[in-house]
Amino acid sequence: MFGAGTLDERMLRRSIYFMIKRSKLIPSMQLFDSPEPLVSQGSRPATIIAPQALHFMNNGQVRASAMELARQLKAQPDTAAAVTLGYQTVLGRAPTPKEQKSIASFIDVQEKSYANNGRELALADFVQVLFGLNEFIYVQ
Amino acid sequence: MNPDFNLQVQDALNRRVFLRNTTSFLGLSALAGLTQAKTSSSGLPGFPTHAAKAKRIIYLFQSGAPSQMDLFDPKPAIADRRGEDLPDSIRKGQRLTTMTSGQKKFPVAPTIFKFGRHGQSGMEFSELLPHLSKQADKLAMIRTVHTEAINHDPAITFCQTGHQLAGRPSIGSWLSYGLGSENRDLPAYIVLTSFGSGRPNDQPLYDRLWSSGFLPTRHQGVKFRNTGDAVLYLSNPPGVDTATRRRTLDRLNSLNRERLSQVGDPEIATRIAQYELAFRMQSSVPELLDVSKEPKHVLDSYGPDVHRPGSYAANCLLARRMAERDVRFVQLFHMGWDHHGGLPKAVAGQCKDTDQPTAALLNDLEQRGLLKDTLVVWGGEFGRTVYSQGNLSATNYGRDHHPRCFTMLMAGAGIRGGVTYGETDDYCYNIVRDPVGVHDLNATILDQLGIDHEKLTYKFQGRDYRLTDVHGKPVKGVLA
Structure with a gap:
């Protein structure tokens, strides 16, 4: 203290x-x-101010939380299961088919953009997208 | 789309909008919140209340309280009274701080610095300010500012918020609330701090001095730190490049937009806009801070300290760059003016820190055509006593806090240059003519920005609050 x-x-x-x-x-x-x-x-x-957005994008603690969840998602058998678990964990609901598709392609592109450890980093980016949703900040 | 889900969402949304409109500050600010969604720059409807002379303000706060009689308010009548006790007819039983209230004697300490007249107006400055004195004809000097507070923190809080107790909105937050922001890539209220060489371990400054109090926090001052990253979390996490980040934001925005089209909550639109502003700040802030393209003669004019990031000189240069980018309110805090002992040496150090950069800032603004619509204010939270705190010698003395009179300077938009306003008595202890309270000063600042200080209010805890409380009158005598 x-x-x-x-x-x-x-x-x-x-x-x-x-x-x-x-x-x-x-x-x-x-x-x-x-x-x-x-x-x-x-x-x-x-x-709602820009420094909040900077916080969600770049704060070390936020990124560390995203990485932590990404490690759990990585253990899932496939991308669809990882996306579902991510939505369930962060938002408490399943993704819609449209979201499922959109995120899957996003993870794919991100994964290829990293030289090392692409899968985990891409999943962390996905988690940060979830953190940035208005839906995450205001719980239903 | 599932109609039940939609109904649920609408219900929740209506409840939230309903609560927002009734429990908080009715009507006006809810409207402001809605317009905020479209553009991050809108102020209140009906503001400015009259034609503004100033578009922006640079407030050079000298924290710790500079000695008015060593810099601006010469008292030749007491020059030969060195060491005499301060007459009771002057002190009139005034309360003193506990730092000197126990003193047996209050020996008068006339300044040891020479004064001269400067500019066409013959404005008086001490020899400690060779650069600023050359700007005499741009400056209005108010010698009769007075305050209620006698210690630093309540006094600065009073200047900033109009109240000695913390918790009310700061002046910059009021301006952001009333007038909004002019620059879509930067905050409306930016604070820069620097340490003085006169007294390096001076009073600390708390972030609440630029807080938005009970106003929404988007109006709070954003402090650029004087070491390390100027703005926190401006850099992407290690290993994430701009393209990767851009794709993340695009995906985030498309999902947020999807949600917006389903539920129509304007807050989501605001959130999308703020993520975009954050992304722009990742490039606008480094661009703002990069002074490598400043011409050498400009850098030289601010003095050698300009090359040391976080110095007063470097901050003055940044203030000009922010003025160019239409940041509404830039506030510098230079610490180290609290000279209870060893004043002559310490005040000279402080003047060395600030004299040349302040003058350079005024010139630089003028040359770029910015001074005509930028209001510049220079001053601290109170003055200092004519009697010496501790021993008085031929070359050394200290001065305690003195709230009854002190000097502030104004220049730029709407200000009549060359005016010396107000008069203090022979001991620089009491005001003889034309007192200017802190509320009057703040009312003057708002007036120049086109705000009737009695109209800028916010309802909180059942009362309409304003920066100037129930006081304040613009000081017409210093206006052009």
Whole structure:
């Protein structure tokens, strides 16, 4: 709880359990309208800003999570099963046939663009696409 | 498409739109949220409220509080009163900080620096500012700014938000909220910080000083860090190149667009737009920061520090580049002006950091035709005391915090150059004529940007808030 504390990006706790130091606000929480900790707040605005997109695209923790899930997807027998498991894990639903097709071709192209470890990296890109969906940010 | 699914989605969507429209800030901002979906640059309807003289502002905040009587407000009448106790008739029992309230004596410390008159107006500057003094005819000097706060953090918070307690929106966030952004590739409010050489371990600056408070966070200041990556997460993860990234975004956008066509939530359109802005920032920010194509004579004009990223000089140059790209509000914070002891040496160091770059910035803006619609503000959070904190010697003294009067400078759009406004008493302790409160200063800034400061409000916790609270009057005396 002290020192790096909740500024440590490897923290896996839910943010409701974070201790917030007023002098060390958590950058990724601030990106997503975390309430000003010094005053009470009646409603929490939900804004959509470019730094959130940068966060989902390039933050180390986000990429690490995507890679972690990609390793699980890689163990699936084929691409269709990997896409289904990805949708189930991230969005809690199966992909539509159209999505299934679209993502399969995407994974194929991405895989060829990497020199090494293409399968895993392509699957990580797929997971990051899921993270960037409005549907992921707003749970049904 | 499955009609049940569609119904469900519509239901959820309606609920969310309904909640958004009723629980938060009714009407106006919900409308602003919808227009936001189309373009990231829109402000509030009806703004600006009158013709703006300034399109943008560069605010050069001198954090720690520069000494007004060593730089801008000479007091020849007390030159021969060195060491005499400050008369009670002047102090009038004013509260002091605990740093000097225990002192037995309050010895008057006249400045040891020489003053001269400059420009056609004969504006007075200390010898510590040889470059800035040459810009006298561009500057309005306000000698009678006063504040409520007596310590740094509440005082800076007061300048930034109009309130000493943290939590309200900062001035740049108010501007972004009211006027929107002019540049589709960069944020509307950018903050740059630098460490001073006068007192390297000065007070810290908290990110909440440029926070959007209770305004939506898209209006918060984006701080470019002074070391390492200027903007976080600007670089692709290791091993991912631009083409690979572009394909990922294209796929993401097509899926988000698919969803948009099904459910029609404008928020999805905004999200697509923000991913595109993020992608553009990956090239616009490095382009903004790349000064390698600046001509040598321009770099030289800002002084040798311009080559050190994160210095005040380098930040001044970046401020000009941001002004060229129509960033609405650029705010620099230069730390290190808090001189409780050893003031003569420390203030000289601070002036060396800032004097030449500030003057160069004014010239550079003028030469590019930008000064006529850019408002430049220079100043700190309060002033310093005429009496010495600690021992007074022939060559050394310190000064404590002094909220009752201090000097700020303005230049550029709508400002009458060469004006010295307001008058302080012989001890530079009290205001004799034309006081200017921090709310007046902020009202003046908003006025130049075409905003009636009484009309820019936001409903929060049952009250209409504004930057100037229930105060503030534009200072007509410094306006052209």
